[in-house]
Amino acid sequence: xxxxxxxxxxxxxxxxxxxxxxxxxxxxxxxxxxxxxxxxxxxxxxxxxxxxxxxxxxxxxxxxxxxxxxxxxxxxxxxxxxxxxxxxxxxxxxxxxxxxxxxxxxxxxxxxxxxxxxxxxxxxxxxxxxxxxxxxxxxxxxxxxxxxxxxxxxxxxxxxxxxxxxxxxxxxxxxxxxxxxxxxxxxxxxxxxxxxxxxxxxxxxxxxxxxxxxxxxxxxxxxxxxxxxxxxxxxxxxxxxxxxxxxxxxxxxxxxxxxxxxxxxxxxxxxxxxxxxxxxxxxxx
Amino acid sequence: xxxxxxxxxxxxxxxxxxxxxxxxxxxxxxxxxxxxxxxxxxxxxxxxxxxxxxxxxxxxxxxxxxxxxxxxxxxxxxxxxxxxxxxxxxxxxxxxxxxxxxxxxxxxxxxxxxxxxxxxxxxxxxxxxxxxxxxxxxxxxxxxxxxxxxxxxxxxxxxxxxxxxxxxxxxxxxxxxxxxxxxxxxxxxxxxxxxxxxxxxxxxxxxxxxxxxxxxxxxxxxxxxxxxxxxxxxxxxxxxxxxxxxxxxxxxxxxxxxxxxxxxxxxxxxxxxxxxxxxxxxxxx
Numbered sequence: 001x002x003x004x005x006x007x008x009x010x011x012x013x014x015x016x017x018x019x020x021x022x023x024x025x026x027x028x029x030x031x032x033x034x035x036x037x038x039x040x041x042x043x044x045x046x047x048x049x050x051x052x053x054x055x056x057x058x059x060x061x062x063x064x065x066x067x068x069x070x071x072x073x074x075x076x077x078x079x080x081x082x083x084x085x086x087x088x089x090x091x092x093x094x095x096x097x098x099x100x101x102x103x104x105x106x107x108x109x110x111x112x113x114x115x116x117x118x119x120x121x122x123x124x125x126x127x128x129x130x131x132x133x134x135x136x137x138x139x140x141x142x143x144x145x146x147x148x149x150x151x152x153x154x155x156x157x158x159x160x161x162x163x164x165x166x167x168x169x170x171x172x173x174x175x176x177x178x179x180x181x182x183x184x185x186x187x188x189x190x191x192x193x194x195x196x197x198x199x200x201x202x203x204x205x206x207x208x209x210x211x212x213x214x215x216x217x218x219x220x221x222x223x224x225x226x227x228x229x230x231x232x233x234x235x236x237x238x239x240x241x242x243x244x245x246x247x248x249x250x251x252x253x254x255x256x257x258x259x260x261x262x263x264x265x266x267x268x269x270x271x272x273x274x275x276x277x278x279x280x281x282x283x284x285x
Numbered sequence: 286x287x288x289x290x291x292x293x294x295x296x297x298x299x300x301x302x303x304x305x306x307x308x309x310x311x312x313x314x315x316x317x318x319x320x321x322x323x324x325x326x327x328x329x330x331x332x333x334x335x336x337x338x339x340x341x342x343x344x345x346x347x348x349x350x351x352x353x354x355x356x357x358x359x360x361x362x363x364x365x366x367x368x369x370x371x372x373x374x375x376x377x378x379x380x381x382x383x384x385x386x387x388x389x390x391x392x393x394x395x396x397x398x399x400x401x402x403x404x405x406x407x408x409x410x411x412x413x414x415x416x417x418x419x420x421x422x423x424x425x426x427x428x429x430x431x432x433x434x435x436x437x438x439x440x441x442x443x444x445x446x447x448x449x450x451x452x453x454x455x456x457x458x459x460x461x462x463x464x465x466x467x468x469x470x471x472x473x474x475x476x477x478x479x480x481x482x483x484x485x486x487x488x489x490x491x492x493x494x495x496x497x498x499x500x501x502x503x504x505x506x507x508x509x510x511x512x513x514x515x516x517x518x519x520x521x522x523x524x525x526x527x528x529x530x531x532x533x534x535x536x537x538x539x540x541x542x543x544x545x546x547x548x549x550x551x552x553x554x555x556x557x558x559x560x561x562x563x564x565x566x567x568x569x570x
Binding site: 003007009011014015016017018019020021022042043044045060061198223225227231232233260261262263264265267268270271272273274275276277278280 | 288292294296299300301302303304305306307327328329330345346483508510512516517518545546547548549550552553555556557558559560561562563565
């Protein structure tokens with residue numbers, strides 16, 4: 001069965017697969033100095049943002065990604081107050097971060113302001129917390145921002161970026177991780193989206209190695225479903241600077257959290273830490 | 286980007302999505318008395334079997350489904366000796382079942398012999414155990430087979446069927462579950478593929494209700510990734526007849542198992558039991 005142009009399709013070339021969403025209409029398209037952004041209304045996934053031909057966020061399934069990029073790291077840290085989001089221009093991660101009442105400051109540093117302006121228009125539910133007094137929305141180069149950050153000034157760094165090609169490439173390097181080390185407090189945690197365990201195992205291994213070479217002590221990959229991303233199965237990788245173990249978390253705080261989530265809870269936190277057998281064999285332990 | 290006929294595409298109509306695999310060539314096609322079967326060689330997923338336009342099994346990702354349809358139930362049961370597989374004609378589930386050395390008899394009852402003959406040709410690795418002295422490959426109506434089974438003669442029933450339309454429809458009914466109850470020993474467990482938690486939550490709720498109405502005591506849905514199935518996120522639902530709790534399992538036996546798996550292990554077993562928040566809210570607890 002052939003798919004025509006009433007579908008948006010992302011092809012995952014080397015893995016010979018493609019995922020498509022049926023469209024109602026194109027709502028917007030622009031080329032910014034950094035990337036090509038399209039916004040669609042879909043038949044069954046709500047609104048859709050596409051960057052450089054790749055799914056970024058859909059109304060229907062973004063809760064999986066945004067919750068898993070945020071809550072495991074924030075509930076693993078003993079007391080996160082200062083959170084830096086690199087990328088994350090759609091503001092969904094920022095919204096999840098600010099659900100934590102003890103967070104005092106959250107910087108979202110995305111190089112492309114257009115992503116945020118379009119998200120405000122087409123994904124207003126993700127931008128609920130943009131006006132929060134604790135939020136700082138900056139449109140700058142995140143790599144440079146981390147380089148210039150004060151030593152030991154940040155509790156959590158969340159790297160919520162596009163794939164490691166184009167503008168996000170520098171976010172997967174040892175040099176960047178060294179700068180993160182420098183910016184993090186001793187109990188600090190870095191968490192980064194780390195692609196599909198089925199499609200991108202070699203990338204995951206390289207990322208983890210670069211984090212280790214940069215001085216991170218423990219490294220823990222988390223797994224979760226994300227239907228609109230390649231293979232529908234996604235991961236995030238946490239790394240700690242010194243003192244915060246990654247295999248435990250503030251479980252009571254999760255069980256007593258006063259905010260709502262749609263995927264994440266204490267059992268899901270533990271579940272996400274489980275390593276599939278082939279990932280163990282690949283050294284992702 | 287349009288996809289032409291060098292791709293196989295399954296469209297998930299009501300969910301407005303589609304998953305496609307790039308093809309090298311069509312290897313076989315036939316219409317049996319029961320269904321339309323196609324076999325392809327793909328660019329990156331190995332061989333592919335399609336039934337009535339739906340992905341059944343690919344070489345690359347079937348390990349996820351087959352392991353999760355088998356090992357959680359068999360390691361939950363205290364001592365499974367007699368295992369019935371309804372459907373499962375590709376023989377991948379049978380192979381996983383027979384990895385358990387204490388299993389004495391495994392019946393695979395698939396209505397369509399062609400599925401097994403094609404699997405022997407194109408997925409020989411799934412058919413490794415077809416010659417096992419403990420295996421019985423039957424090509425009959427599984428619903429009728431269970432109706433006529435001796436009372437309390439089976440330890441585990443695995444329903445490894447196609448979607449609940451066409452020949453598999455009767456496998457999702459209270460009447461069928463009553464027959465399963467009758468055929469199971471008191472410590473028996475039923476496990477059934479139960480579709481996508483994201484796309485088919487209402488079906489999951491109906492299945493679980495029908496199982497409960499048929500007299501099953503505890504019902505537990507398990508979650509796992511399955512890239513080539515709709516949404517890439519899949520589930521199985523276990524139900525116990527009387528005495529076997531579904532929240533524990535023979536963890537030491539899993540940790541000391543002498544056979545290899547690629548996804549399943551003790552941590553993954555526990556992880557699969559975790560209920561996402563929206564599934565809890567839907568009553569899947």
